Each structure stands twice: as structure tokens, then as C-alpha cells.
Amino acid sequence: MSSSVHQATCSAPVNIAVIKYWGKKDTTLILPTNDSLSVTLDQDHLRSVTTARADASFGSQDRLWLNGEEETIKADGRLRRCIDEMKKLRQAKESKDSNLPKLSEWAVHVCSENNFPTAAGLASSASGFAALIASLAALYELQPEVSSSELSRIARQGSGSACRSLFGGYVAWQGGEQSSGQDSLAVEVAPQSHWPELQALICVVSDAKKGTPSTAGMQRTVQTSPLLQHRIKEVVPDRMVKISEAIQKRDFDTFAEITMADSNNFHACCLDTAPPIFYMNDVSRAIVQLVEELNRANEADGKGKLVAYTYDAGPNAVLYAPKDNMPRILQTIRHYFPNADFDDTFDLLGKGVNASHRGAQEALSLPESLPSSFNANVIPVHEAGAVRRLIHTQVGDGPRVLERGAGKESLLNENGEPIRLQRAKRA
């Protein structure tokens, strides 16, 4: 493979909203009914990686592989729209500089992989579409002329929340007013460096039943929930202002209060849907209770909130907290929810950064640092594996260009086919 191959490989992060996106006013353009705001998580731990290559030899058909499986690029589908929009931006660039190779006229091959298993219960569409857009932007050499916000507008048309994964740190998706969607895009509220102490603990909760897919669920809420309209008009606008201010001030107390309230408000609207949508289960509820009890104990000590929970369209909890609070949170969670697989990415247990702790059987004690007011019987110690896995991560940066040209990061072989697929064929 030669580095003169027209190719780029990028990674993009996962983001978890603290002001939730739920409901579209335009399902084709993916225009949301309200603004939303998220924290970008560290790509060192969770990421999608995508290689995009343009080549005259590829013929007329764009192709895309996701985790080794080829996806159909439907004529009226979201992948088609994203690739076409990116090609248009390249075309505009080529029309200004006739020396540039006409990449926009060639088909692309795209290969994308997530480093986290579907079983983790994390939506991969946000990081996936962000990595797709970032890799095409690098392939087409669109930046810095084309801003990340402009790219986010295109990513949005792939998967709404993907637009927020075009930035690191603290990111707002401005819903916009225009019916064209021209002003529906992501902006940076604050970079990662502004408040790098914020960490996240993802509690992957077992759930027998498959939840309502969010795409279908949110439109059912739009059509049937009287409360959603109030959320859109009255609740979210005020919270967007207040949580942005809290982020500017690194005011964790306010950040936590709004984050928890908005998670609950979102799930309340799901419950207010006909038929109702339930994402949180009894284990999710137990984590809420535990967090509330931890916060009560911390506040009784005059130290404000310890931790905030938020739940997306599933039973998993994402706990946000400043890093100094994390040891206490982790130990408490591991006490009440024993035997969770635990990736100790920050080496809190002192057994090495890469040490995984798979279903340790020992009964874990509560932190001694907990104030005596803490009620040890707030929830029962759950059965082993009620929380299946813990992922400890932190606020992270935006998409990274891992490689321009075809080198060791490439997910495509010299023929423009997935390397993983090639391996599978050989095996």
C-alpha cells in the first residue's frame, strides 16, 4: 500500500447527553423538537474507527462495511445522504482548484469498527456516523475551510446525536429554526480542557427484554405525550441555559441537579407515551436510589452532590462525577452490585491500568469514608451480575485523524476491502 492512496482513517467518540434529545420535527432531515447537550467521552476507551478511501478503480458504487458486515447503502437512506453531502463539499473545493484530484467523482469504500461490543448496550450510531463524516472530511481535505459545526450538520442527517460527537468536551446541539435544517448543528459549549476533571462510570445493566428502538419510540412520544410538548417549550430551553452556565463555572452541583432532573423528565415523557415506553428497570431504579442516598450523605456533610445519574434509551446508568469522587462511587456501586466486570482504566485498584476485573467474587465493603449518616440498607445488595459491567472513562476530545493515506491504521486492504474480512476469508 502506498501513502499516495487517497485515504484517511479517523476515530470519533461516544457522547452521552445530559439534556436529552427525544423527538423529531422532521424525520427525514432529523430536525429535533428541542436542543440537547452532551459530554463527549474519551476515545481512548470508547470509540468508532473508520477508514474511507476514494479510488477511480472502485467503479460507480460506494460500499460500506460495519464491524465486518457490508451494509446496503439505500438510495434514499441516511448513509447515502451523508456520503452525497460530503461529496458535494469536495466538489465545491475541486471547482475552486482545478489541480485537485477529482475524488468527488470516484466511489468510496468505507470500513468502520467500534471498539466496544454491542453487548455494552451503548448506542454506536453517534460515534459511527461521526467517524464516517470525520474520515470523509479528512479524505477530501475539507478542513479547516469547512468547520466542525458544518460537518456536524451532515452527521446529524445520519443519526441525530452523531452531530454532537464532532466535538470534544461539552457540546450543544442547537435544534435550529429553519425547515431546511441549515441551522440545526452542534457547537462547542466548552472544550475538554476547560473542565477535564469530569469522569463517567457506565453501569451496564442486564435486561431480558428488548426495549423500544429510539427512532420509533421518540416519534410515538411526539404523537401521543401531552407532557412532551411542555418539555419542549418550557423545560428544556431554561435547562440549556442553566447547564451551560454550570459548565462554564465548573459548578458540579448545578450540573448534577439538572442532569438528573432532565434524565427523569425524559423518561417521564417516555412513560407518558401511548402505549408507554419503559427503558429503566428495577436495577436502573436501584442505582437512582443509591445515587440519591450518596448525594444526601454528601450534602449532609456540607460537600454538595457527589455524583449524577443519567439514562438513555435503555436500562444502563451513566454516572458523572469529578474524578476525586470516583473511588467512593465505584466502591459503593461494586458493593451493592457485586461481580460486575470492571475495566480499571484509571488503575484505582492499583493492579495496573490494563487490569480487568472479571466478576470478582469477593464481597466488597462500603467505603469507610462514607459519613455515618449513610444508610447501608438503602437498597439490598443485588444478585451477582445485576450490573454486568462497569466502564470508567472521562470527558474526551473530538474526532482524531489517525492517519492520512494507507498505513498501519488502515481498516481497508490494498484492494479496498476490509482487512478483518480478509482475515476471515483466510481463516
Added chain:
Amino acid sequence: MSSSVHQATCSAPVNIAVIKYWGKKDTTLILPTNDSLSVTLDQDHLRSVTTARADASFGSQDRLWLNGEEETIKADGRLRRCIDEMKKLRQAKESKDSNLPKLSEWAVHVCSENNFPTAAGLASSASGFAALIASLAALYELQPEVSSSELSRIARQGSGSACRSLFGGYVAWQGGEQSSGQDSLAVEVAPQSHWPELQALICVVSDAKKGTPSTAGMQRTVQTSPLLQHRIKEVVPDRMVKISEAIQKRDFDTFAEITMADSNNFHACCLDTAPPIFYMNDVSRAIVQLVEELNRANEADGKGKLVAYTYDAGPNAVLYAPKDNMPRILQTIRHYFPNADFDDTFDLLGKGVNASHRGAQEALSLPESLPSSFNANVIPVHEAGAVRRLIHTQVGDGPRVLERGAGKESLLNENGEPIRLQRAKRA
């Protein structure tokens, strides 16, 4: 005992709201933030019975026993207020007719019992306060001059939803506008005889954890939930009108739709509270899913909704349906939730009206009458006892005067002490 004793014994029914009461604008007078509407259940199955006696020999202190335990009548408490208001009405009557004995000047002894165990998870305060007011009204011979609505205004000050148990059939609690509470009372929407076919199946759900008491919970919602304000102003008024019309027309489809929507809307507001309040658990949610699936199957057959669920401040489901639908509902519930204790009050199993079916071990099949579109795998068959008990009942009448004077229905002995207590002393 002589029948010239000044005494009355009354029974009063339980009611289960279909438009929920949640939140007070005056916690002393118990003035609700919104109107509510309920169905009164049959006293033949669930009731509170109360004997009230006035006697010059009782001295100056009113006394009250509840299920054999004496309750303290606090000077600023709800019991005190109810008894005083009733005495005032008696006094007004006595002042117009000097021949009447001055019962209002004597102390009362009141003895109250519920025929359903606390373990049934049913709130007993509504039927209990209704029976208290009904028995004092009978003792003081207040009716028909004093209307049931006027009595409901007093019962309301004991326990808000008690006001609705002063009527049979379909009952609205009009929240009222006046700060005095003068216009906050119950009215009959339709009598039992208007739509006697409506039945109820109470599914008593096991729950390890003790929920937030409703008195404290509802005020936390008033203080912290932005969605509750929308519910109060926009959602409930419209639903009150529509469900009243549905009852007038015996339109079960609309009745069911609004009942389920309002249950979900109420629980959504609980979830929107800070900290959030959860009453429904995973078993409650599974019953919701099952009902939704039963309705989908019935609607696919062109027959409208089969059944409606509603949940109060706890995990128990109350299922409403026309009586013809009940065999299918019962069989389906008993299939998915095996081994529930079952009181077969309508002899659906043909083993006699008084036959109880305690934890039958047999695996029950699904009804053959279910359309083939019904998805038998909608929820898993649950572990034995996930639903602990089933109570099958129907719409019922209002409070009954069981006896005037002291006869076989009396709960007080000749000394004015609880008969149950007397038995306990002897034993």
C-alpha cells in the same frame, strides 16, 4: 344492649381513580391541585365497616379504634376535624328542633374495621374515612337534609380520596376554586346502575421495597416537577370532560384509553419529581405490556380494547373491563403470573362462589379464544407469586347503613368498647 342506644353501623366502599389525584394546594384543608374521577368498588368484596355511638356516659373524650387498635385523636389532626365538623352539623339540627337529644354534646366512640388485609396493598384511608363520616351521619340522623356531597366535603378533610367513597358508581371529586374548600367535594357522574357491567381485577404485586408515602410524595411532586403543572392546567381538565362523556355513553374504548393514559401521566409526574418517585416495578411494567398486547390483539379483531390498567401509589395493577371480557383477562394473567392467590368471587372457575384458589401449582394455558395474532412471547411467564393475589370485583354502590341502634352488626360492646378488643381480653 338496647336499640335505644344512640348508635349506627355503616359500611363504605373502596374507590380506584381513573383520573388521578396527586398534589394539594392546601395541605390542611386537603384541597387538590386538580379534579379526579373514580370508580367505586363493590362493598360485598372490599369494605370498611364503622360503628359510631354517642353516649352521655362517655365523658368528654372522643375515642376511636381502627382494626382493634386505639388511635390517638390529635387536637389539630384530621380525625378531630372530621368529628368536629359532623358534630357541628348535628348541633345545627338540634338547634332547629329542641326535642332532639343533644348528641352533639356527648363524646363518641368509633370502631372501624377493614375486611381486607393491609397486605392486599390497598389504601384503606378512603373507605375508612368514608365509613367514619357515614356512620356519624347515620348516628346524627343528618340525611337527607345534608347531602352526600356535603358529607364528602368533610370526608375530604380526613383523606382526600375518601370524599369519592361517599358515592357509588362513577364519582368526580371537583377540586373547587374557593380557598375555604367549600366547593371541593364529590359528585356522582353516574350511578352504579347506569353501567353495572364494569368489573375490576386487582393484581396485588409483591414489592420488597417500601414506596414513598403518597402524602409526602405528592407534595414533593408539587414542589419540584415542571410536568405536574402542565398536567394540572392542560391535561386533566380535558380528560375529566372526555371520560365523563365516555361513562355516560358506556364507551369502554374511550374509558380505557383515558384511564391508561392518565395512570401513565400520573406516574410520569412522579418520575419527574426530584428525587424521583417510582411506584411501578418490573412486574407492574410486565402487566402493562401484557394489557397492551391483549388490546392490540382484540383491536386487530375489530373488537376495540379488551381491558384497561391503572396504578395508584404502589406496584399493584387494577384492571378494569366489561364483565364479558374478564374470563379471557383472568386466564391470561394467571398464565403469565402463576400461583397467585385468587378469590373467585364470580365463580368463573365453576367451583363455587366462596372457593379460594391459593397458589394453585398447575401451569395454566392461554385462552383459546385469543386471536392467532396474539404473541405468546410478549412477556415471559413470571416466577410463582410475582403477582401475589388476584381480587375480582365490580363497580358498586355507596355507603350502606347496616344498622341503626346496637344490634348484631355492632363493633362496640355494651360498654362502648370494641368487641374485638373484648374478645382479645378474654382470650
